[in-house]
Amino acid sequence: MAKFLCLVQFCLILTLCSVSSVFSCRWNYRKFRQYHGNCLTLLREMGTGTGGDSENGNIFDADWFIHHTSSQPVKQVWLVIQTLDEISSLLTEADPVPWNKEQLHNFLSMLDYETEELRSCVPIRVRTNKRLSLYFKQLRGLIHNNTGDQINVWEQIRKELLDLLSLLESFPADYFANKPY
Known part of the structure; x- marks a missing residue:
C-alpha cells in the first residue's frame, strides 16, 4: 500500500508540473508576437535621426538562419533564446x-x-549555436574597432538587429502551435 501511495504522489507531482508548464506556454503563444512586435517597433524608433545609411552591407546570413526553421522545434526555441540573450x-x-x-x-x-x-x-537546454555567437562577435568588433563615425556604426547594428528580429517573429510560434493543449 505504501508503494502505491508513493506512486500516486509521484504521478500527482508530475501532473502539477506539466500543468504549470502548459499555462506558461499558452501565455507565450498568445503574447510572444505582441511583445516581439513591441521590440521591433522600439528598435525602429530608436534609429530615427541617428545618421544615414551605412556603406556596409549586412553581415548576417539570413539564408543560414532561415534554414533552422526546419530544425527540431526545441532547437528553434533555443536559437531564439540565444539570439535574444546575445542582443x-x-x-x-x-x-x-x-x-x-x-x-x-x-x-x-x-x-x-x-x-x-x-x-x-x-x-x-540545447547547445549554444557557434555560428550565431560568431555573428555577434563580429557586431562587437564593429563597435570596438571603429575609429570613425560611431553613429553610422550603431545605425548599421540597429539595421542588422531589425533584420534578425524580423526573422524571429514566426520561429517559436510553430513550436507552441504544435503543442497538444
Whole structure:
C-alpha cells in the first residue's frame, strides 16, 4: 500500500508540473508576437535621426538562419533564446549606445521578459549555436574597432538587429502551435 501511495504522489507531482508548464506556454503563444512586435517597433524608433545609411552591407546570413526553421522545434526555441540573450548582452556591454535611453531600457526589458518566458516552455537546454555567437562577435568588433563615425556604426547594428528580429517573429510560434493543449 505504501508503494502505491508513493506512486500516486509521484504521478500527482508530475501532473502539477506539466500543468504549470502548459499555462506558461499558452501565455507565450498568445503574447510572444505582441511583445516581439513591441521590440521591433522600439528598435525602429530608436534609429530615427541617428545618421544615414551605412556603406556596409549586412553581415548576417539570413539564408543560414532561415534554414533552422526546419530544425527540431526545441532547437528553434533555443536559437531564439540565444539570439535574444546575445542582443541583450551586446547592447548592455556597449557604452554608450547613442539611442534614446528610455526606449533602450524598455527594449532590453522586453527582450529579457521574452527570454525568461521562452525558457519556461522548453524542457531541455540545447547547445549554444557557434555560428550565431560568431555573428555577434563580429557586431562587437564593429563597435570596438571603429575609429570613425560611431553613429553610422550603431545605425548599421540597429539595421542588422531589425533584420534578425524580423526573422524571429514566426520561429517559436510553430513550436507552441504544435503543442497538444
